[in-house]
Amino acid sequence: MNTNTSERESSTAFQAFVDFTRSIYGNDFIPLHRPVFEGNEKQYLIDCIDSNFVSSVGAKVTEFEQQVAAFTGAKYAVATVNGTAALHVALQLVGVQRDDEVITQALTFIATCNALSYAGAHPVFVDVDRDTLGLGPAALRQFLGQHAEMRDGCAYNKTTGRRLAACVPMHTFGLPCRIEEIVSLCNDYSIAVVEDAAESLGSYVGTRHTGTFGKMATLSFNGNKVITTGGGGMIITDDADLAARAKYITTTAKVPHPYEFVHDEIGYNYRLPNLNAALGCAQMERLPEFLAVKADVAGRYAGFFESLGIPLMRAPEGTTANYWLGAIVLESLQERDAFLAFTNTQGVMTRPIWRLMTRLTMFQHCQHDGLANSLWLEDRVVNIPSSVPNGALPAFNPQAL
Incomplete structure (x- = not known):
């Protein structure tokens, strides 16, 4: 009109x-x-209850992770209680530290900025493209050219003096942003890319699934997403070490032992419960x-x-x-x-x-x-x-x- x-x-x-x-x-x-529950959701929930494994240890968690990894083409997937928790952990694992800066978009859901705030970082907002609603490579290039300088292999913001540790572009409403250009730009400045793919399960750039371009990515399975686990999220990555670390610190950083409780670093109780994963397995089938x-x-x-x-x-x-x-x-x-x-x-x-x-x-x-x-x-x-x-x-x- x-x-x-x-x-x-x-x-x-x-x-x-x-x-x-x-x-x-x-x-x-x-x-x-x-949400749509017209498949095996009820049966898998009953199976899960009958197994007595309803919390974060259970076969359905592993199965759900394997299904998501296979669908997206990522080598590894680690299930979490929600997408915000997934993003918090991913930022920590790519090296974001307190008082670092993370470049992201202002046109986003609050969870993006909440997660980087949990990591103690400061958001820096760069404009989006009108046709993708996602972070714009041209705007990012201009910002980095004007404000970034390299010191000892790291990018720093000349205006604030803080390290530019990561960039979090979002595939808004499932529309893929220009992620290849964003990753290329960030690589030039040694800035880690964590894709906020919370809304883009089933979206592709060419034949490659969103979330497989950056160092890590996160998905959401909230009740209003394409598939849902009620509440839930996922970290995906091709890095075996990062995947292992993600699984470890989201399981309270507990050293494996049949009965002793030894935790060797600060961890999080962020693993997805088996009940939620059972829903996810049925949803992935459809x-x-x-x-x-x-x-x-x-x-x-x-x-x-x-x-x-x-x-x-x-x-x-x-x-x-x-x-x-x-x-x-x-x-x-x-x-x-x-x-x-x-x-x-x-x-x-x-x-x-x-x-x-x-x-x-x-x-x-x-x-x-x-x-x-x-x-x-x-x-x-x-x-x-x-x-x-x-x-x-x-x-x-x-x-x-």
Whole structure:
């Protein structure tokens, strides 16, 4: 819709969206993204209970890790209680120390910045690309060229004097960012890349899965993700030593012994319980089906929004998105707010993109590069319902658009 669209025309378009969404999801309240338990979830939970192994030691944890590693192409996977815990540990393992700096994006969920804060680090915010919603290589190159200097093989921020220890780009809503360029830039400055792939299970750059480009990556299996373990996360990496360390310190750093309790460093009680992993194993069996259905839903949305002149975020050329959450870009903050109010009143859940981290009290003092694209997107991006629908989708008729 253009900027001079009348209120009457907007309401008509908003109602058309509600009607179209109900043609996919039905007439009840439509959440943004719901879990789907229509496979072996109940049976695997019963098997887990019958085994008496319900906490962090159990066969399903190992099985789930193996399934995720095989699917993503990573050599190793370590299951954790949630994605935030996974990111905290990954940052620690790539060498982030207290008062280091971590480059990331301000257009992100709070968990990204919470995790690096747990490590005692300071976020530095670099702008995103409008077409990926992820950290922009051009903005990163400009920031590093202006602010970074090398000392003894490490990058330091000339403005703050702190070490630039890591970079955390995010594959936002499952849309792959330009991760290859980001990793190449960071390698030039000896900055470790930890991919925040929390939302991108099933997304690819070429034939390579997101999360396999950096030194480590993290996934999330929260209740609203493509697959869920209720709550859960995963660290993936190709580095055997880092994987072993991840498993060790997420299991309270306990030295293996049949009965003695010896812990030789500060560790975390971050391992995923077997019950949650049982859910994950059943969900992984259906992941290819989920991804195919979500791609179909995204295609339907694309045709519908094209008819209204509203851009729907699509995977950049050469990439494949899992379309975890559909995202549209409206004309203005005013149109965004009107759309949110109308749709939610009609029982169709929509939400704005996250408030920028620099607008939160905890991070408003942090260094950033102006964030022009991030600010523009914050005013315009809205998420729309993107679940796998109940049962089979009705036949798609483009002529009905």
